[in-house]
Each structure stands twice: as structure tokens, then as C-alpha cells.
Amino acid sequence: MNNTDTRRLKSVAVHPELRHTLLANPTHESLSKIIEYQLFNQPCQPLVDNILCLLPYWELQACEGNKVLGTLIQYITQQAPCLLINDKMIEANLLRIRILASTPGIFSFPPREIQEHLVQSLHMSDILADLPEFEVVSFSASEITPLAFDITHFRLAPHCRRYIQNLFYPERREAILSVLAHIAKLYPLIPTCRKAYALMLSLDNPDNWSNHPFCLRLIANRYWNYKLMEISET
Incomplete structure (x- = not known):
């Protein structure tokens, strides 16, 4: 990949619509793209806003057994600890969602x-x-x-x-x-x-x-x- 491709990749990675699409319904493919684009090396505040909006949807997906979501949240906590600093609400919600997503089964x-x-x-x-x-x-x-x-x-x-x-x-x-x-x-x-x-x-x-x-x-x-x-x- 040449320098032009690298710059293009970084600019696409921070595009709000693409970021929302990748995060909204995690799959193995979207998780690979998130890692490839180094999405969580971007400034924290836009990511925090995205995650706050997505928490209710992630909660439902976790209850429905989306295991990839658990992997994504684990990746977030490792790659973007700035998201959790001084925000216990986000931290607690992400922990609960990760645990639910990683637990086998679905809600009855x-x-x-x-x-x-x-x-x-x-x-x-x-x-x-x-x-x-x-x-x-x-x-x-x-x-x-x-x-x-x-x-x-x-x-x-x-x-x-x-x-x-x-x-x-x-x-x-x-x-x-x-x-x-x-x-x-x-x-x-x-x-x-x-x-x-x-x-x-x-x-x-x-x-x-x-x-x-x-x-x-x-x-x-x-x-x-x-x-x-x-x-x-x-």
C-alpha cells in the first residue's frame, strides 16, 4: 500500500457514516474492517458519541447472542481506554453488554x-x-x-x-x-x-x-x- 492509499484509508476510517455502519451491527467482517482501519486510534469524542447512541441497540444484540459484539467491546476497552476514563456509566454498560454477548444462548x-x-x-x-x-x-x-x-x-x-x-x-x-x-x-x-x-x-x-x-x-x-x-x- 502506497502513501496515497494510506492517507485515503485514514480519511475513510474517520467518516461518521462509515464509523456508524461498522459499529452498529458487529459481524466478523465489520470487526476485521474496524481493526484494519484502526478505528479506535481516532479522536475519542466522536467515538464516545457513537457508542452512547449505540448502547441500546448493542444491548438487544447481546441479548440475542451476537458473540462478535463481545469481541468488539473487548477490543474497544483494550484499544481505546480513553473512552472509559471518568465515565463509569459507559464502562458499566459496556461490561454488561460484553458479558451478555459472550454468554451462550439467547433470551426467552x-x-x-x-x-x-x-x-x-x-x-x-x-x-x-x-x-x-x-x-x-x-x-x-x-x-x-x-x-x-x-x-x-x-x-x-x-x-x-x-x-x-x-x-x-x-x-x-x-x-x-x-x-x-x-x-x-x-x-x-x-x-x-x-x-x-x-x-x-x-x-x-x-x-x-x-x-x-x-x-x-x-x-x-x-x-x-x-x-x-x-x-x-x-
Whole structure:
């Protein structure tokens, strides 16, 4: 490729219509073009605007099992970290969409219904923390023990909430969201699938996990599991 071709390729890569077309419905072909054109080496703001507009469409595609979308988002986070700086909303949405897109299966219910009626869909959703699927999300006894007094007295002091927030570090949040995505797509009971997706949507702000009923129940379950183990060993 000569210099003229290179300049032409770069100019095409930043064209708004082409950028939108490549990003709107990711396929293996469009992903190859995105990489070839080095789309995410361009100034961040136009890309941020594009992605903000596309988030609702990507959400639906992820629910429908577009695995290429998951690969695209992984590529975005690696190649354009500027998109995520100081924007937790974009980061959280991209994480959820990537996990949903990468999880095998499709939704057995219309995701828009959950999005439009989120509060109702969350009713009693914290009980999903009792499902055995969440046993893969481990907390050590040393992490849980400092919360013993507050858990047994069914109240949490402000400093405990700060402590709990630190327990939900990024890798653990991703593990929990991955389990929820698996439940949302593959669990045999549709009402449970719906609640799992509602929980994923409600966990879009990482700073609020320490106040979320589902997260608190997950922590409490781990504490009582350790207590039962202690009793059984005596």
C-alpha cells in the first residue's frame, strides 16, 4: 500500500457514516474492517458519541447472542481506554453488554419489558443470591468475619457499607454479572431469567453495590455458610 492509499484509508476510517455502519451491527467482517482501519486510534469524542447512541441497540444484540459484539467491546476497552476514563456509566454498560454477548444462548423473553418496567421486575430479585449458581463467587472467611456483628444484628453501620463496597472489586463484580448472564439466558424458569436480567441492569453503578439488596444477601449468605461450617466441625 502506497502513501496515497494510506492517507485515503485514514480519511475513510474517520467518516461518521462509515464509523456508524461498522459499529452498529458487529459481524466478523465489520470487526476485521474496524481493526484494519484502526478505528479506535481516532479522536475519542466522536467515538464516545457513537457508542452512547449505540448502547441500546448493542444491548438487544447481546441479548440475542451476537458473540462478535463481545469481541468488539473487548477490543474497544483494550484499544481505546480513553473512552472509559471518568465515565463509569459507559464502562458499566459496556461490561454488561460484553458479558451478555459472550454468554451462550439467547433470551426467552423480550428484554425491553424488563428495561421499561425495571422496578417491578426487581421485586424479590434478591432471592437469586440463594441460588447454587452463585457458589462459584467465593468470599474468604477473613473477608466476611469483620461483618459478623452487623449481620447477626441485621443492620449495617456506614463503615461496614464502605467495607462491603471494597469487597466488590472489579473481578468479583464481573464474576457475579457473568453468573447473572448465565441465569438470564439458560435458567429453566423464565421468571428467574427475567429477574437475573433486571439485576444486571440495576447493578450498572459500581458505587452502589454495597447498598444493593442482592449484594447484601449474597454477603449474608456467605457469613451464615461459614457459621454452619463451624457448627458442623464442633
